[in-house]
Amino acid sequence: MRLLLAMVEKDLLRRLRSPLPTILLLLFPLIFSGLIALTFGGGEAKVPKVHLLLDDRDGGLVGRLVGAAFSREEAQTYFEVKTLTAEERKAGDAALLEREEATAVLRLPAGLTDDVLAGRPAHLELVKSPAQSILPDVAEQVTSVLAEVLSSSSRLLRGPLDQMRNTQAMPATAGGGVSDPRVAEIAVQVNGVVTRARPYLLPPVVTLDTLDTATRSEPGSGAKGPQGQKGPQPKPAGSSSTPSLFLLFLPGIAVYTLFNLADQMMRDLLIEARLKTLRRQLAGPLTAGRVLAGKALSTAAVATLALLALTAVGAAVAPRGVSLAGYLLLSFALVAAATGYASAVFGVARNERQGATLANLVSLLMAFTGGSFIPLNSLPAALRALSPFSLLYWATQATRSW
Amino acid sequence: MTEQLGLRAVLPNIAILAGAGFLLLALSAPLWQRRLLKGELT
Numbered sequence: 001m002r003l004l005l006a007m008v009e010k011d012l013l014r015r016l017r018s019p020l021p022t023i024l025l026l027l028f029p030l031i032f033s034g035l036i037a038l039t040f041g042g043g044e045a046k047v048p049k050v051h052l053l054l055d056d057r058d059g060g061l062v063g064r065l066v067g068a069a070f071s072r073e074e075a076q077t078y079f080e081v082k083t084l085t086a087e088e089r090k091a092g093d094a095a096l097l098e099r100e101e102a103t104a105v106l107r108l109p110a111g112l113t114d115d116v117l118a119g120r121p122a123h124l125e126l127v128k129s130p131a132q133s134i135l136p137d138v139a140e141q142v143t144s145v146l147a148e149v150l151s152s153s154s155r156l157l158r159g160p161l162d163q164m165r166n167t168q169a170m171p172a173t174a175g176g177g178v179s180d181p182r183v184a185e186i187a188v189q190v191n192g193v194v195t196r197a198r199p200y201l202l203p204p205v206v207t208l209d210t211l212d213t214a215t216r217s218e219p220g221s222g223a224k225g226p227q228g229q230k231g232p233q234p235k236p237a238g239s240s241s242t243p244s245l246f247l248l249f250l251p252g253i254a255v256y257t258l259f260n261l262a263d264q265m266m267r268d269l270l271i272e273a274r275l276k277t278l279r280r281q282l283a284g285p286l287t288a289g290r291v292l293a294g295k296a297l298s299t300a301a302v303a304t305l306a307l308l309a310l311t312a313v314g315a316a317v318a319p320r321g322v323s324l325a326g327y328l329l330l331s332f333a334l335v336a337a338a339t340g341y342a343s344a345v346f347g348v349a350r351n352e353r354q355g356a357t358l359a360n361l362v363s364l365l366m367a368f369t370g371g372s373f374i375p376l377n378s379l380p381a382a383l384r385a386l387s388p389f390s391l392l393y394w395a396t397q398a399t400r401s402w
Numbered sequence: 403m404t405e406q407l408g409l410r411a412v413l414p415n416i417a418i419l420a421g422a423g424f425l426l427l428a429l430s431a432p433l434w435q436r437r438l439l440k441g442e443l444t
Contacts, residue, residue, distance in 0.1 A: 269434070273443035278443055282438070289431075291438065292431060296427060326409040329409075329416050330415075330416055333415070333417075335423075336419065337419040337420065337426075338423070340423035340425065340426030340427040343426060343427050344426040344429060344430040347433035348430075348433065394414075394415045394418045394422075395415070395419055398412040
C-alpha cells in the first residue's frame with residue numbers, strides 16, 4: 001500500500017511541477033459555461049421585430065387604416081413597417097425581401113377599399129421570406145387576424161357602408177364635399193351598430209395573462225398588478241438569466257472535463273512507455289499489476305481534486321445545502337466512472353496517438369448523446385435513444401439535479 | 403438529509419456510474435497487464 005501511495009505522490013508531484021495543462025483543462029468548463037451564459041442570458045430578453053413591407057396598391061381608406069394600425073405604439077413594439085414606393089415595387093418580392101432583410105411583403109390589392117365597402121370577396125397577399133424561420137409565421141398569423149377583422153367589419157357595418165357607397169355615387173354638394181346631415185346620418189348608423197354589438201363583444205369573457213416563472217405569483221395570493229389589478233407583475237429591474245444558464249451548462253461540461261482529465265492521467269502510462277521511464281519502474285520491485293493500480297489511483301486522486309475545485313465554483317455561484325454523504329457517494333461514482341473509462345480507452349489503444357484520437361471521439365460522442373453540451377430535449381429522438389448508453393448522460397443528470 | 407440532496411433520485415445514477423467504472427477497470431486491467439508483461443510498453 002505504501003508503494004502505491006508513493007506512486008500516487010510521484011504522479012501528483014509531476015502534475016504540480018507542470019500544472020498548466022491541468023489548470024487550463026479545469027478552466028475550460030468555467031470559460032465555456034460562462035461564455036454561453038453571457039451570450040444567451042445577458043440582460044433583458046429582446047423581442048425580435050417583424051419587418052413588414054407594405055405594398056399598398058389600393059391607396060384608399062382600407063390601405064390607410066391598415067398602415068395606421070401598424071403605426072400604433074403597441075404595434076411598433078413588435079412590427080417595423082415600411083410602405084413601398086412605386087419605384088421599389090419594380091424590384092420584385094424576392095429581391096426586396098433580400099435587400100431589406102424583411103420578414104414578409106403584405107400586398108393590399110387595387111380596389112380593396114371598394115371591395116370591402118361593397119362586401120365583395122377580396123384577397124390580401126402575404127409573401128413570406130424563406131430566410132427567416134419564426135417571424136414569417138407571426139406575420140401570417142397577424143395578417144389572418146387583419147383579414148378576419150376587415151371581413152367582420154364589412155359584414156357588421158353593412159348598412160352604414162352601403163350608405164357611404166351611395167353617398168360617394170351621389171353628385172357632390174355645392175361646396176364639393178358630402179353634406180353635414182348625410183355625414184351625421186352615417187355616423188349615427190355606425191354608432192347604432194357599435195352600441196348593439198357592444199354587449200356581445202365587450203368585455204371579453206376570457207382574457208390571457210402571460211406570466212414568467214421569475215415573476216409568477218402563487219395562485220390565490222391575490223397579487224396586484226401595477227394598476228392595482230390582478231395580473232402579471234413587472235420583471236424586477238436587473239434580473240437576468242445569466243447565473244441560471246451558467247449553472248445549467250456547468251455540470252455537463254464539468255463532468256466532460258473530468259473524463260478528459262482522467263484520460264490525460266491514464267495517457268501518462270503510454271507517455272512513460274515512450275520515454276522509457278516505465279521500463280525503469282518495472283526494473284524495481286514492482287509488478288505490472290501494481291504499476292497499473294498505482295496509475296488508476298493517481299487518476300482517481302487527480303479527478304477527485306478536480307471535482308472538488310469544480311464543486312467549489314458551483315457552490316460559490318449557487319450556495320445550497322447538500323448532504324455530505326450524498327456528495328461523497330456521487331463523487332466516488334464519478335471518479336470511478338472516469339477512471340474506468342480512461343483505463344478502457346487507453347487499454348484498447350495501440351499507442352498514445354491512437355489513444356488520444358479514440359478518447360476524443362468517445363468522450364465527444366458521450367457528451368453529445370448524454371446532453372452534456374446541449375440540453376437533452378433539443379436532441380433528435382434517435383440520439384436521445386442512445387443517451388442511456390453514455391456514461392456522461394448519467395453523470396450529467398446526477399450533477400445537474402443538485 | 404436524503405431529501406435535501408435529492409439523493410434518492412440520483413441513487414440509480416450513482417450505482418450505474420460506479421458499476422460501469424469498476425466494470426471497465428476490471429475489463430481493461432487484463433489488457434494492460436498483458437501488454438506490460440509482454441513488454442509491449444517497455
